[in-house]
Amino acid sequence: MDKFVLLFRMDNTMQTPSPEQLEVYMKQYHDWVGGIAAQNKFSGGIGLSTEGRVLLPNNVITDGPYAEIKETIAGFITIKAKDFDEAVSLAKGCPMLKGEGNSVEVRKISGVHNKED
């Protein structure tokens, strides 16, 4: 089993969803991740807040990462899969793919460096 990262990219030109809509999205998301976890193939995940800072060369710092680019990273999860084919088939169910302009990028983890607690 290898580990893969699924990177979620969202089109940030779209309207911010209403709280009710967001709740529906979250349920769909957890139904999908729950299905991966039920196969014991979920390894971890990180959600990101919507605000951010982007550092550019020459000491340029922008508020919010989205000034120049159309898409933003919404978060990522790591999953266990035997190969790319399996990782892709697990990623296919991601409900974010229902949204035009969104994408899920599948990348294999090739090395990990963590601080020991």
Next chain:
Amino acid sequence: MPLLACRGLFTMQSAELIPHLFRTEYSKIVTVLGKRFGFAQIEIAEDIASETFLTAAQTWGINGVPANATAWLYSVAKNKAKNYLQRDNLFTGKITAELKDFADEEILEIDLSPQNINDSQLQMMFAICHPAISPESQIALSLRILCGFGIEEIADAFLTGKETINKRLFRAKEKLREAQISIELPADAEMDVRLSTVLTTIYLLFNEGYYSISQNKTVRKELCLEAMRLCTMLVENPGTNKAQVNALLALMCFHASRFDARVDDAGELILYEDQDTDLWSTDLVGKGGYFLTRAASGNQLSKYHLEAGIAYWNTQKADTQEKWEHILQLYNHLLQIAYSPIAALNRTYALSKAKSKSEAIAEAEKLNLTNNHFYFALLGELYTGVDPEKAETNFKIALSLAKTEANKMAIQRKINKL
């Protein structure tokens, strides 16, 4: 075992009071003496407690049970402990002659006050639920020392022989001695990690009673009640009154609320949908709700919180969309922090209720649990009303894999209903 031997003597007297007294007081005496002597001498503490009850058996058998039986037991235990300490001191020469004169009473004092009993039991809980020994040993030792269960009762709970339990207890004590475990509460920095082991053991103890295949209904219920009592002690102590502890207690209250409804007089399991809800304890459901609210303080979300949430919804018998949607979401989260095959199967069942059987079948087929009879029982259940042939095939595989009579009977009933 002297303890069991003297139980027999009391059957003529009071069937109710004495076994109860044995169990709770034995545990208190062993714990206080164990704390006083140190874990290295836990067996001496056990011997003194057993001898105390043997003396009680002999005396009470002739004179009847004294008015304050507990105080009587404590004074006998104290004297025996003092005698032991005196002999031990003389033998090891720990105390010089001069010191002995004035320090005698203070050094030899055995504190059996409610406060010290409570403190000692809490500290003993952490000493016993130590990662140095296996969870199985932790449960057996907890039952013996913290709950005062007899060897035979423990053997009955584990469906094994007394010899096996004796060996397990002996080895566990030996290991804890070798690891030089001290009987004390862990430091704040260590608390969460050590507490997690204690909670695991308490939950296993509860499950041992709740899901045990032992036919002895009384012992099974007592295991559950003891697990809840130990957890209550943790909740009542400020140092251990944490969110996850309250969540575990809530979870056990919700489960235990169905205790009287889920087993019939012959010890047979009654399935959830066939249970008489009049037998569900509203009192325990209320208590569960109280501790779940307390568990919501802080921002920690442990697996016990999620399981308690699921258990709460299971106290609502009505088959509503809302109920199953909540249960599904709770399982989705639970599986992300703690995978287990049974949670994966239950999540798939919840999916069939919240969404549709066809979606659940598609998800079930990805689970890869083909060595588990519950997996095929679930598939049988999902195909029931959709594809009777496939339902029967799956139930039959489940039947061939099922290990206990109770499980086999439950599956056979499902086949008969098709």
